[in-house]
Amino acid sequence: MLQSLSARTRLLVVAPHPDDETLATGLLIQHVLAAGGAAHVLLLSDGDNNPWPQRWLERRVLIRGADRLRWATRRRDEFRAAMGCLGLADEACTALGWADQGLTRRVQQQLPASLAALRAVLDTFEPTVVAMPALQDRHPDHSAAHVLLRLAMHGRGAPPDVWLYQVHGPPLAGGDAFVLPAEDAMQSRKRAALACHASQLALSAGRMARLAERPERYLPLQPATARSHLPWQPPRLSWPWLTLTVADTAGAGAWPWSRAPWVRAGQGYALAVLASDAGDPRFAKLQARLPSPWIFDHWGWCELAH
Template sequence: MSRFSPLRPGRPPRRWSRAHTVSLTGLLATLTAAGINGWSWLPTGWAVVSGVERSGGQLAHAAPVTGRVLFVSPHPDDETLTAAGLLYQVQKSGGQAFVVFLTNGDGFPWDVRTQTFRPTLNAGDYLRQGRLRMNEALDATRKLGIPKEQVLFLGFPDRGLTRVYTQNYLIPYRSPYTRADRAPYDGLFQPKVPYTGKALEEVMGRVFDKVQPDVVLAPSVLDTHPDHRSSSYVATRLASERGVRLYYYIVHGGVEWPLPKGYHPKLPLSPPRLEQQGVRWQRYNLTDEQQAVKVDAIRSYRSQLRLLSRFMWAFARENELLLPTPAE
């Protein structure tokens, strides 16, 4: 048998080499990075940017949010990523914006390691991280014009709200990170609250009693983070029982959402899906001033920017997202 290819007489067949593999891998990596980061000069990046612009253009404009507004934040930074411009405008226009942080974000090991640089962590490390994130939240909300007395911390366990609400309704849950089974921080809305679902409902009820909100902003029930979904269940029930207008926001919308990653202030922020449970998302447009304030507030979360900067900056767009709930 001839060693030459019958399709190419007189020439040996080309073999796939390691150099070909490296080149193809590099090309695929570049095209993937173009899509994730919105490099519109490459096809995949152009496709992502075009899809975001098209989706954002299909959203109706949200009406101004006014009055006494309560933002329900599972972790410090959720309020800034999703509603910094809105909360700033509420305060500026004569309303009152309140933020309640259900947890202090004290259950993220990689975050804690960036502070300690030690492979083995202890409860004290997580508690120090919780106090750090409280201070970052106070700095961020101050930049939004929200007085300190309108910022409330509950101190429930990060990455534990679902267990607290669904499995530990009466028996206190113990955080595997801080080793606490009740709220351990100074400066809380109500100190030493046990980590039970019953206590979570009761203290959130007291927050509603104190604020008497006209509008509540809460995480979407379809957010992929368990803490966010549990926060949504509690806030939805309380707002519904009291006849308070409720809007949803979203932080964790699925794999790689939001795209493109990084800072793209001239692009809209589009939702993972245009509709949720038959209701269409709306866009809350931001002025240049609101965008600048939001950027400054994001910078307050230095501990998070060390690990999640491209994710966090992806929320600094020309609008924020709101999902209205049906009026009863």
């Protein structure tokens, strides 16, 4: 895929949080710029819901609203510095300021407005390549970002190439997956960009370094992987605490699992209603409503066929 990059390449990187642009696409951005192309980063949130490093660095226990705003400003400043290390100016970024750990709620409750904001960026920048999180990324903001971008891009003339990356979870696999070459100078600039995210290194320097040193692996979007049945068979005792979300270009709905629009289908479940327009992307997510310190998805999203 590296040979496809040229002066005509217009790369849009979708970063759910500050540091994703560096961890997932620090080399890709540099390769595009080296080829004479243009790159733009769409930053969905400022990463403000990140209390433990903030408690540690600010020596506080209680995080109030003003504290979160200050932390958001700090992380946005770190992001700008990292972008500079990768060769991008401040203008090469659109920051939406959406709620950190709130992208699933945007799908459920603010889908039309969210899609309109994303389409405005797509219309302005007109990317030829979009690098964005894979649906199976275990962080709920990353997987929800995939859903939002897929719905926003649907039906928009000549679609851009979509390259999926994964930060949280095993490396992406598949016959079309590819790895970008990590030239020494580019890898050094990627390390320098990571160092700009000092707030994230305070408690997780080793983990962040390992993520940054991993090969940058991408998987071209493969819609054919959509399934006809829901992939989950949750134990009946867990039903009172589960929510099913379904989203497509017509809108989104969320129901307690016991009242969700599913029907029995063999040994599993299928949705009882279909989207109005055949061929539209359609996604479902199963999640628990119980509070937990574990932020990563247990079930997550799936893409459904019509």
